Amino acid sequence: MSLLTVTDTSASAPEFRTEFVRDPAGLRHFPALVLNADYRPLSYYPLSLWPWQDAVKAAFLDRVTIVSEYEEVVRSPSIEIRIPSVVVLKDYIRPQKEAAFTRFNLFLRDEFRCQYCGARGDLTFDHVVPRARGGITSWTNVVAACGRCNLKKGSRSLKQVGFTLRRPPRRPGPGELMNLGRKFPPNHLHESWMDFLYWDAELEA
Numbered sequence: 001m002s003l004l005t006v007t008d009t010s011a012s013a014p015e016f017r018t019e020f021v022r023d024p025a026g027l028r029h030f031p032a033l034v035l036n037a038d039y040r041p042l043s044y045y046p047l048s049l050w051p052w053q054d055a056v057k058a059a060f061l062d063r064v065t066i067v068s069e070y071e072e073v074v075r076s077p078s079i080e081i082r083i084p085s086v087v088v089l090k091d092y093i094r095p096q097k098e099a100a101f102t103r104f105n106l107f108l109r110d111e112f113r114c115q116y117c118g119a120r121g122d123l124t125f126d127h128v129v130p131r132a133r134g135g136i137t138s139w140t141n142v143v144a145a146c147g148r149c150n151l152k153k154g155s156r157s158l159k160q161v162g163f164t165l166r167r168p169p170r171r172p173g174p175g176e177l178m179n180l181g182r183k184f185p186p187n188h189l190h191e192s193w194m195d196f197l198y199w200d201a202e203l204e205a
Contacts, residue, residue, distance in 0.1 A: 030070050032084045033193045037092035041196065045108060045181025055084040064089055068192040085192040099174050107144050108180055109172045115143035116163045122147045128169060130155040139171035 032055035034048040035041055042048035050058070056074065058064045059081075068086035075081075099105055106125070113120055126145035129135030132155040143165065145153070153161050172180075182198070189197070 030072060030083045030085070031190075033086045033190070033196065034064075035067075035086065035088045035196055037089050039088060039196060042089075042093065043181060044178055044197075045184045047181075047186050047197075050087070052083045055087050056081060058087065059084060062090070070190075070192075085190055086196060095178075096174050099172050099177050101139055105172070105177060106139075106142060108177055109139075109169075110144035111180065111183065113144065113166070114146035114149055115166045115169070116145055116149040116153070118166060119146045119148075124150050126150045126153060128158065128165070130157070133157070140169050143169050 030052040031049040032052060033041065034050050034055075052070075052074075055064070055066075059066055064084075064087040066084045066087055068084070069082040070085050071082070073080050073082050103125075107123060112123065114123065116126075123144050124147055125142050126149070127135040127137065128141050128143060131137070135141050149163070153163060158164065185197075
């Protein structure tokens with residue numbers, strides 16, 4: 001197939017959360033929104049996108065159904081195909097029963113805000129009960145914290161430094177993280193995706 005050459009004119013100010021969803025270069029050129037077999041995105045944040053090459057390959061292997069296309073086409077010596085913009089998996093992928101305890105998921109749970117002062121940017125982690133005092137690394141004892149608050153708190157307790165938590169840390173469910181991800185739409189949303197994203201829909205409790 002012939003490669004398409006396009007110019008990426010999108011530009012946005014750097015933001016802390018984008019460090020965790022930085023797209024591969026291929027996603028800038030005609031990405032395909034990937035939906036589960038129930039026509040819901042596999043994930044909202046990061047949004048489930050494939051490079052156009054992967055979408056075309058999956059279509060040829062009969063693993064997806066193409067439901068929307070770009071105007072642009074790719075060609076081989078024997079075939080011409082419009083680039084998919086939305087594809088649906090033919091086999092349903094069951095959601096995970098539990099959210100993995102990862103750096104990304106913890107920041108997403110805390111909506112990329114310091115849980116002490118509410119600041120965005122320059123985030124790290126803090127053990128609410130310091131490890132030096134027996135605190136463990138778990139969903140219920142680790143929160144996102146800005147560098148300033150983390151340094152100030154050190155190995156002291158919340159009471160000792162006069163800190164309060166914006167909300168108690170807890171283990172989120174996969175569905176909760178999915179809904180939280182809907183609060184952070186990407187900078188680029190192709191019009192063909194909008195019927196499947198529901199960014200403006202009321203979030204489930």
